[in-house]
Amino acid sequence: MLTILDRLGDQESLDKIIDLFYQKQLEDPVTRPFFTNAKLPRIQQMQRSLLTMLFCGQTTGVAFYLQESHAHLVRDHGLKHEHFAHTMTNLEAALKECGHTPALVAEIMMLAWNLEDAILGNRKIRSMQGTLVDALRLQQEALGEADTVVKANPEGDKPEKADE
Numbered sequence: 001m002l003t004i005l006d007r008l009g010d011q012e013s014l015d016k017i018i019d020l021f022y023q024k025q026l027e028d029p030v031t032r033p034f035f036t037n038a039k040l041p042r043i044q045q046m047q048r049s050l051l052t053m054l055f056c057g058q059t060t061g062v063a064f065y066l067q068e069s070h071a072h073l074v075r076d077h078g079l080k081h082e083h084f085a086h087t088m089t090n091l092e093a094a095l096k097e098c099g100h101t102p103a104l105v106a107e108i109m110m111l112a113w114n115l116e117d118a119i120l121g122n123r124k125i126r127s128m129q130g131t132l133v134d135a136l137r138l139q140q141e142a143l144g145e146a147d148t149v150v151k152a153n154p155e156g157d158k159p160e161k162a163d164e
């Protein structure tokens with residue numbers, strides 16, 4: 001059976017959806033405030049990785065990862081159902097504008113709505129369960145620490161001198 005990613009077309013089609021979705025999140029007065037201090041290129045990169053895995057059918061660990069990465073928004077900024085519902089409307093509009101079939105849009109929306117409890121922490125998920133989270137965490141570290149690594153070693157690795 002074809003995965004959602006296969007049916008979307010290719011990685012470029014997914015990138016187009018993510019760009020349009022974020023444009024709508026930033027235009028929407030209900031969701032915009034959450035992104036005031038957020039590093040958008042980084043979030044979009046993480047979204048891209050997460051959705052690629054999710055749309056290939058890899059769901060292990062997704063709920064825990066999303067619970068952890070949105071917990072501070074629930075705790076400190078009052079993220080709740082109203083914001084999630086607007087986010088879903090924005091995602092659906094982006095999918096439709098990209099020209100995807102009603103059946104595919106409905107399937108993706110069902111998947112996205114199923115993540116609400118995890119994102120809002122309505123039902124505590126306690127374990128990491130698997131490798132997806134590990135892969136995303138490694139990527140997160142790589143993105144977050146790229147500057148530090150470059151600054152710490154500006155000249156790059158020098159070959160060790162051979163004994164003379």
Ligand code: HEM
Pocket residue numbers: 031034035038039043046047050066069070073079083084087112113115116119140
């Ligand atoms: C199905 C729904 C959602 C998915 C799949 C999703 C996915 C993601 C991903 C993958 C990240 C990057 C996490 C990381 O840094 O490792 C992220 C971060 C973020 N998301 Fe979501 N998200 C969803 C819903 C929402 C909603 C409803 C809001 C608010 C209206 C929101 C606001 C944010 C913000 C502000 C960040 C950046 C957090 C930070 O770095 O401090 N997300 N999201």
